[in-house]
Amino acid sequence: ETAKLNETSSQLTQIQAQTTDSQSKRQNAKADTVAEVMQSPLINGLKADIARLEAKLQEGNVILGKNHPQTLRTESELESLRSQLAAETRKITSSIDTTYQVSRQREEQLKKALATQKARVLELNKQRDELRVLRNDIDIAQRAFETISQRAAQTNIESQNSQTNIAVLNAAAAPIEPSRPRILLNVLVSIFLGTLLGVGLALMLELANRKVRSADDLSEALDLPVLGAIASAGRSLKRAGGNNKNPSSGPAALSGARA
Structure with a gap:
């Protein structure tokens, strides 16, 4: 990244020099002193022809007169050469302007690239x-770990050396009863929790599906007093059949009444 930064900086320096040179040529283009104009063979040839025709025109004006056809033809040729010279000069100056604009755009691009590259290098x-810093912290932690490990190993060796005269006085006895599971406690807890869960479930079912089982339930549900109770047909017939053996009573009587 540093090498790329240096390369971008070098390119920017070069393009800035080109931009400065193009700007200088633009400023001096009107004075007809631009190197490209002065070194152009076509322009130099046109200037030589213009100088020759100017001398010929002066001579024709003196000898033949201004209105002579040859003098007028020479003047026309001179004007044509001057137009060609101006056109070629404009081409070169236009090329200089284009080069300047391109150099300016390239310079701006390189400036942005240089700024981006600088930020990247700084990051x-x-x-x-x-x-x-992290590597330094890791090295410190590694050295501390090695020191602690060495101390732990040394302490372990010293503890083993100092306990050579220790003897077992009484052997540990195996337990008679298991510590887990506690069967009696588990059974009691299960019974209690099962009873509590059954009661709770019954209450939930009752609340979810309320039924009318008495006149009080109906009065409480409708918030109205009970005027009377009508026994079911089956129960009334059973009572009638049990109290009276008359065929006209009971189901037969009920059927006759329906008819």
Whole structure:
């Protein structure tokens, strides 16, 4: 990234020099002193022809007169050469303007690229510094771990050496009863929780599906007093059949009444 930064900076320096040169040529283009104009063979040839025709025109004006056909033809040729010279000069100056604009755009691009590259290099340097600090912390932690490990090993060896005269006085006895599971406690807890769960479930079912089982339930549900109770048909017939053996009573009587 640093090498790329240096390369971008070098390119920017070169393009800035080109931009300065193009700007200088633009400013001097009207004075007809631009190197491209002065070194152009076509322009130099046109200037030589113009100088020759100007001398010929002066001579024709003196000898033949201004209105002579030959003098007028020479003047026309001179004007044509001057127009060609101006056109070629404009081409070169236009080319200089184009080069200047391109150089300016390239310079701006390189400036932005250089700024981006500088920011990237600074970020990389920052990351390298952070990485260097982390590596230093890791080295310190590694050395501390090695020191602690050495001390632990040394302490272990010293403890083994100091306990060579220790003897077992009484052997540990195996337990008679298991510590887990506690069967009686588990059974009691299960019974209690089962009873509590059954009662709760019954209450939930009752609340979810309320039924009318008495006149009080109906009065409480409708918030109205009970005027009377009508026994079911089956129960009335059973009572009638049990109290009276008369065929006209009971189901037969009910059927006759329906008819």
